[in-house]
Amino acid sequence: MIEVRQLCKSFGTQSVLNGVNLQIEKGDRVVIIGRSGGGKSVLLKLIIGLMRPDSGEVLIDGQNIATISERQLLNVRHRFGMLFQAAALFDSMSVADNVAFALRRERKWTPQQIERKVDEALAMVDLEGTQTKKPAALSGGMRKRVGLARAIVYQPEILLCDEPTTGLDPIGADSIDHLIVRISEKLCVTSVAVTHDMRSAGRIGKKIVMLHEGRIHAAGTPDEIFKSTDPIVSRFVNGVSDPKEPVF
Amino acid sequence: MNGLSWVKGQLEGLGQLSLLASEAVVSLFCRPFDVRQAIYQTYFIGAKSQSVVLITGAFTGMVLAAQTYFQFHKVRMDTATMAVVSVSMCSELGPVLTGLMVAGRVGAALAAELGTMRVTEQIDALRTLATHPVDYLVVPRLVATVVSMPILTALSISLGIASGYAIGTQYLDIEPAYLWHNMVKYTFPQDVATGLIKAVIYGGIIAVVSCYKGLTCREGAEGVGRATTEAVVYSAITILISNFFLTLTLNRLLNT
Numbered sequence: 001m002i003e004v005r006q007l008c009k010s011f012g013t014q015s016v017l018n019g020v021n022l023q024i025e026k027g028d029r030v031v032i033i034g035r036s037g038g039g040k041s042v043l044l045k046l047i048i049g050l051m052r053p054d055s056g057e058v059l060i061d062g063q064n065i066a067t068i069s070e071r072q073l074l075n076v077r078h079r080f081g082m083l084f085q086a087a088a089l090f091d092s093m094s095v096a097d098n099v100a101f102a103l104r105r106e107r108k109w110t111p112q113q114i115e116r117k118v119d120e121a122l123a124m125v126d127l128e129g130t131q132t133k134k135p136a137a138l139s140g141g142m143r144k145r146v147g148l149a150r151a152i153v154y155q156p157e158i159l160l161c162d163e164p165t166t167g168l169d170p171i172g173a174d175s176i177d178h179l180i181v182r183i184s185e186k187l188c189v190t191s192v193a194v195t196h197d198m199r200s201a202g203r204i205g206k207k208i209v210m211l212h213e214g215r216i217h218a219a220g221t222p223d224e225i226f227k228s229t230d231p232i233v234s235r236f237v238n239g240v241s242d243p244k245e246p247v248f
Numbered sequence: 249m250n251g252l253s254w255v256k257g258q259l260e261g262l263g264q265l266s267l268l269a270s271e272a273v274v275s276l277f278c279r280p281f282d283v284r285q286a287i288y289q290t291y292f293i294g295a296k297s298q299s300v301v302l303i304t305g306a307f308t309g310m311v312l313a314a315q316t317y318f319q320f321h322k323v324r325m326d327t328a329t330m331a332v333v334s335v336s337m338c339s340e341l342g343p344v345l346t347g348l349m350v351a352g353r354v355g356a357a358l359a360a361e362l363g364t365m366r367v368t369e370q371i372d373a374l375r376t377l378a379t380h381p382v383d384y385l386v387v388p389r390l391v392a393t394v395v396s397m398p399i400l401t402a403l404s405i406s407l408g409i410a411s412g413y414a415i416g417t418q419y420l421d422i423e424p425a426y427l428w429h430n431m432v433k434y435t436f437p438q439d440v441a442t443g444l445i446k447a448v449i450y451g452g453i454i455a456v457v458s459c460y461k462g463l464t465c466r467e468g469a470e471g472v473g474r475a476t477t478e479a480v481v482y483s484a485i486t487i488l489i490s491n492f493f494l495t496l497t498l499n500r501l502l503n504t
Contacts, residue, residue: 070375074375074379075378077375077376077377078378080376081376082373084369084372086369088373090365090370091368101377102378102379105379105384107280150377
């Protein structure tokens with residue numbers, strides 16, 4: 001469904017992705033892990049076309065979206081839902097307006113249908129009764145839930161989550177992880193999440209991919225990754241720094 | 249080398265600005281138009297700018313009348329005062345000062361709003377929701393500014409002339425009948441048309457420059473601050489420079 005071939009991306013002289021190859025099948029729940037600043041979020045943004053690669057291909061059901069125009073990309077993006085690291089809610093709108101945004105832009109739903117769909121999406125993320133609140137009045141966890149409701153309300157085929165648990169307390173993080181799994185299963189979506197939180201990766205992923213030095217360094221089931229004897233994977237999973245290469 | 253890269257950067261910026269302007273025009277005529285957004289923006293950009301534009305127009309008209317009278321009185325041309333005020337307000341001061349005031353008030357607000365949306369990933373969120381930022385953000389603001397500017401300019405011109413006339417007759421003791429007669433005699437429809445055409449063009453400049461600065465703003469609070477400042481400065485400079493060329497061009501086109 002999603003295939004990334006020899007993807008390269010650099011910012012100025014700093015090379016972030018250096019020939020990434022990745023294949024994600026329909027219905028997969030893939031978690032991309034790696035160090036902060038290692039290009040995980042960049043990879044996610046390349047998959048949905050928010051950034052253009054320097055070279056390489058991003059194929060969505062065989063269509064290379066790396067070379068098509070922004071207008072053509074809009075049609076492809078109907079198939080995606082994305083949860084941003086800081087939720088990226090529209091702060092001038094209420095919760096209901098945020099969630100209803102994509103439906104209103106489609107111009108094929110009546111106001112009653114939109115209201116019903118918004119209520120359903122908010123119920124799915126356990127946020128009934130928050131329709132009239134403004135994003136500023138919500139906690140970090142609630143914002144992420146609204147972001148998730150906004151991403152799934154139009155039933156996309158692919159759900160992308162950028163650091164879904166960053167900034168949340170352990171209980172809030174656990175709740176978001178379970179929500180992502182529950183929604184992915186209920187709506188049968190292919191989900192790709194990016195995180196450096198290993199507990200979160202273990203809870204969300206059917207498959208974990210590790211990005212290291214701009215390439216896919218390891219891939220496998222959560223069990224395989226957690227039990228890996230590869231020193232880079234093992235150090236990352238267990239949160240152990242390399243004394244020979246201290247990074248501050 | 250630094251000079252070369254600066255020139256290259258400026259040219260790139262100019263190219264991107266032109267692309268944004270053309271994308272907005274194409275979107276306006278070829279894509280579904282968000283009427284609600286345009287009405288809201290017209291209220292914010294037009295209705296809420298009235299007070300600042302009216303104060304500017306009124307005091308400019310008054311000071312222009314007073315200063316013209318002081319000079320004309322020396323050569324006993326007192327009754328020609330309002331002719332100068334009227335023509336100046338209609339074709340130059342009305343549109344330019346309205347443009348500068350709107351650039352300050354609206355240009356800064358547009359750049360800050362869009363810049364904040366950019367740094368908080370709200371514009372990326374729009375794109376993931378299959379919405380082109382030009383369709384949703386730029387076009388309604390462009391339409392609102394282009395519609396509001398001539399109306400604001402007309403208000404500014406009217407109040408400028410009225411207040412200049414009031415100062416002339418009440419404070420400077422110029423004979424009202426001759427003052428009115430000379431003003432009407434030497435003010436032509438072309439002068440009013442020049443001012444309103446300029447206002448439409450300045451509206452486009454303010455909207456496109458400010459939206460461009462907001463959409464391309466750099467990360468962080470500093471980036472938003474810089475984008476806001478640049479939006480106002482570049483809009484104002486572009487208005488002043490284009491005013492010269494518009495005056496020459498419109499004078500030739502409308503007076504033939």
